[in-house]
Amino acid sequence: MQVDQDRLEELSTRVSEHLAGAMGVLLAHLGDELGLYGALSRIGPSTSRELADSAGADERYVREWLAANAAGGYVEYDGESGRFHMTPEQTLVFASDGSPGCMAGLFQSVTSAFMDHEKNKEVFRSGGGIPWGDRSPCCFCGTERFFRPLYEESLLADWIPALDGVAEKLSNGGRVADVGCGRGRSTVIMAGAFPNAQFFGFDYHAPSIEGAREIAANAGVEDNTVFEIADAKGFAKRDYDLVTVFDALHDMGDPVGIAHYIRSTMHPEGTLMLVEPLAGDRLEDNLHAAGQLLYGFSTIGCTAVSKSQEIGLALGAQAGPARLTQVLREAGFSDVRLAATSTMNIVLEARP
Ligand SMILES: C[S@@+](CC[C@H](N)C(=O)[O-])C[C@H]1O[C@@H](n2cnc3c(N)ncnc32)[C@H](O)[C@@H]1O
Known part of the structure; x- marks a missing residue:
């Protein structure tokens, strides 16, 4: 050697x-x-x-x-x-918790990944999965704290304005479903900005939904938010004008089936906004420090959550826009485009 x-x-x-x-x-x-x-x-x-x-x-x-x-x-x-x-x-x-530069949520998320070591070892051997609710509890708050500043920075300023006609529609009313909403930070930000619209947050993890209700109450948006415990393939259909999925589709076992179900819940003129972690389409595009971090989270968290569910596709947190577009097209969406990118995310817009 x-x-x-x-x-x-x-x-x-x-x-x-x-x-x-x-x-x-x-x-x-x-x-x-x-x-x-x-x-x-x-x-x-x-x-x-x-x-x-x-x-x-x-x-x-x-x-x-x-x-x-x-x-x-x-x-x-x-x-x-x-x-x-x-x-x-x-x-x-x-x-400076909550401000865009604060990295405390990441410290919490990385530390929580270490806490699940024995479970991670077991599923590497067995090929099984770990449901979101079975992760160490500081994963849930860490995720919300990590994503919150990113959403506060970009959601209202860049992402919604990048969608065709959505801001105008929500200013006048409309119904929005936030699927896999976790502790509902994205839902609460949108609900505060569009008081005439009605927001429904769905997640299959009951403690996260309880947290979302509390966060919404503290933010004073309980009048136009409803949080329900529901699977992404079974939440209530209400002819939504906008369906959002923030950093969650790749965690789900059957992203194609779920996107297909989401399409069936939407108004024919509605919009899907899919927010996913920033990534290039090829592995070699993602070989840098941010890629190491996100593939790390993906190995320990996202892959295991997806493999715990039906189909267990395990898209991974670095799927990239081409693969995500393919998923949405397979689900029946006709018009899919990359609407925006930010430091940590890509935003795809799709029409039923
Ligand atoms: C990485 S977290 C993102 C949470 C939230 N959207 C955010 O941005 O903070 C992924 C979320 O997807 C939810 N989830 C995973 N599979 C699900 C399913 N099949 N149905 C509903 N929610 C699901 C988890 O419970 C978790 O809250």
Whole structure:
């Protein structure tokens, strides 16, 4: 075996950075849940004792956590004063939940993937699946927190305006189904912007639907939102003017059958908006850091959820626009086009 020393060094360096990052993500999730970043950004330059007291945590653990965070560049350390602080950029990434730059939802989602290790090992061997509801619970909140800023940034500003005539229709009324809505963040954003339209969120995972109802109530949109526990192949037909599926079709076992069912629930002049993770059509288009992350989620989460359902097609989270278009055409949609792209998503528009 001939080993190229330069390549070996380059690979070892990259993997070492990933290993440090894996610990960084774990500690970042801990810091997020314990409110350590929030406290540090609030009280400013602090010793470990001051931060521990402010966050109600043990000083010795906090001191070690701060050292790891400073080593990773997640917080700043001043050797002269012995104090730690966060720059505005660090505050944005670690302590500004809900804002587009905040990555706390990703820390939660990645950490939850590690928690399902034994189940993942079992299905790799058996070829079986893991239903969404059997994932570790922080997967559900992590998913909502991860997607929320992306939807808040693009859904009203770019995605709906990119659909032919939909914004006008919803301004005047209309019915919308959000299929596989999870904790309903997308539904709530749309319902707030289009108070004359009626929004129905469907998901087969009961705790997510309960969460969606709570989020809708807190956002003051309970009058024009209804959340129902339902499978994507069996939700109530109401001649929808718009059906949306956000980051969920690839999780489903039978995307063609479900898209076919969705088509049957729509008004003949209606629109399907399919939002899926950003990906190129070929594997080689997706071989970069974002691809590593999304194929990772897909391996641990999406593939397993799909394989737990009827058909178990396992499209994967990096299916790409051509494959997704094929799915919609096979389901009977006549007019499918790529309507928009954003940093993390592609948006397909289809007509029945
Ligand atoms: C990755 S999450 C996305 C949730 C939500 N759309 C969002 O963007 O936050 C996928 C969702 O699809 C739901 N799901 C998967 N298979 C389903 C099915 N057959 N019927 C209904 N919901 C399903 C899961 O329960 C989960 O809430």
